[in-house]
Each structure stands twice: as structure tokens, then as C-alpha cells.
Amino acid sequence: MSARPRIVLLHGTPVAMEPIQQAFAARWPEAEIVDLLDASLSIDRAKDHALSPRMFERFMELGGYAHRIGADGILVTCSAFGPAIEQMGRELPMPVLKPNDAMFQAALAKGMRIGMLATFAPSVLTMTNEFDAFVRASGSQATLRTIVVDGAMDALRKGDARTHNELVAAQAPALADCDAIMLAHFSTSRAFDLTRRAVKAPLLTSPDSAVDRMRALVGKSAT
Numbered sequence: 764m765s766a767r768p769r770i771v772l773l774h775g776t777p778v779a780m781e782p783i784q785q786a787f788a789a790r791w792p793e794a795e796i797v798d799l800l801d802a803s804l805s806i807d808r809a810k811d812h813a814l815s816p817r818m819f820e821r822f823m824e825l826g827g828y829a830h831r832i833g834a835d836g837i838l839v840t841c842s843a844f845g846p847a848i849e850q851m852g853r854e855l856p857m858p859v860l861k862p863n864d865a866m867f868q869a870a871l872a873k874g875m876r877i878g879m880l881a882t883f884a885p886s887v888l889t890m891t892n893e894f895d896a897f898v899r900a901s902g903s904q905a906t907l908r909t910i911v912v913d914g915a916m917d918a919l920r921k922g923d924a925r926t927h928n929e930l931v932a933a934q935a936p937a938l939a940d941c942d943a944i945m946l947a948h949f950s951t952s953r954a955f956d957l958t959r960r961a962v963k964a965p966l967l968t969s970p971d972s973a974v975d976r977m978r979a980l981v982g983k984s985a986t
Contacts, residue, residue, distance in 0.1 A: 776950070878941035879910070
């Protein structure tokens with residue numbers, strides 16, 4: 764590993780890029796960030812109810828490219844591809860991180876009733892399955908309740924972050940009885956400040972948690 768660890772960020776949509784870049788700048792500025800964007804991933808995922816074999820192949824192709832350019836770690840910033848990311852992690856010789864594992868761990872530390880605000884409906888089943896598996900592995904009895912915020916992702920893709928944030932924050936009070944509320948996607952973290960004013964429950968985002976987790980994983984792999 765070089766003096767500056769090279770972390771490849773694999774994006775399935777451009778709206779995920781800014782939040783994770785900001786998190787790295789604030790929490791791990793020493794890392795060398797390389798962005799790989801394939802916006803067709805999220806477009807095609809929205810058309811498919813399940814991950815196709817070709818989607819798994821595409822992730823392995825992207826992961827292989829990241830390996831060839833010297834990645835010390837790969838962080839996927841889109842939450843709709845969990846099984847494909849897991850396959851990359853099994854087959855590549857560097858840490859490969861799904862976007863939400865670290866956030867799930869932080870949520871379970873807050874209590875048993877966890878809420879989630881999502882803006883990309885195709886990711887919800889994958890994330891729910893991942894959360895349930897995480898709960899089982901942790902020996903917890905935590906439950907998850909999810910609200911899909913209609914219209915928020917469309918607004919963000921059109922460049923209207925203000926409407927996106929307002930729509931997300933408006934749904935948060937419906938989860939006010941939860942012990943913690945997760946903003947499901949990297950892109951949703953833009954709504955953190957406005958949503959925090961709407962509820963008293965602890966509010967969690969994935970970018971900061973993912974950066975901290977990747978830093979720990981790359982440190983371990985270098986020893």
C-alpha cells in the first residue's frame with residue numbers, strides 16, 4: 764500500500780458522489796479518492812426486481828478494474844446491490860465495503876426499534892434483507908420500519924436538493940417513536956440538518972460511518 768491509501772468509490776448514481784467525497788475530506792483527508800461512476804447501474808437496477816446474473820458480472824468487472832489500478836479498498840456508494848458487493852468482497856484481495864453495514868451497527872447500539880427513510884424504492888428489499896441478516900448475526904431482536912419518500916429522488920436528480928430535503932424531513936415524524944432513524948442512502952444524507960430538526964430520535968447517515976469503517980479495514984489489511 765502506498766503512503767496515501769487509494770480508495771476506489773464505485774457509484775451507481777451521480778447523486779451519491781458529493782456526500783461521500785465530503786465525508787472523506789472531513790474524516791480521512793489522507794486517503795487518495797478515485798471515483799468510478801456507472802450511472803447505468805441504478806437505471807438498470809430500477810428496471811429489475813432482482814439482481815440479474817449480468818449485474819453480478821458487471822460488478823466483478825468494475826471491481827477487477829479497481830484492483831488493476833491499485834485500489835487498497837473499494838467502497839460502493841449505492842445501497843441496491845448488496846449481494847453483488849458481497850461477491851466482490853469474496854473474490855478480491857482488498858477490503859470491499861457495502862454502504863450501510865457501519866450505519867446498521869451504529870443503529871443497533873441505539874436500541875431495538877429502528878426506522879429508515881429511503882428515497883430509492885428498488886433498494887429497500889436488499890437493505891431490509893441486509894439489516895435482518897446483520898441483526899441475526901448480532902444476536903439482537905431489533906426491528907426495522909421503512910418509509911419510502913416519494914418524489915425525493917426525482918427532485919434530487921433534477922438538481923432540486925431543497926425539495927428532496929424537505930420531502931425527507933416531512934416524513935421523519937412518522938418514525939418519531941423509533942430509537943434511531945437511518946437515512947438510507949448516501950444521497951439522502953443531504954437531508955440530515957433539516958430532518959434532525961423534525962425529530963428528537965438519533966439520526967444516522969451512511970457516509971461518515973462508511974469512511975470510518977473503511978479506514979479501519981484498510982489499516983488492518985496493511986498490518
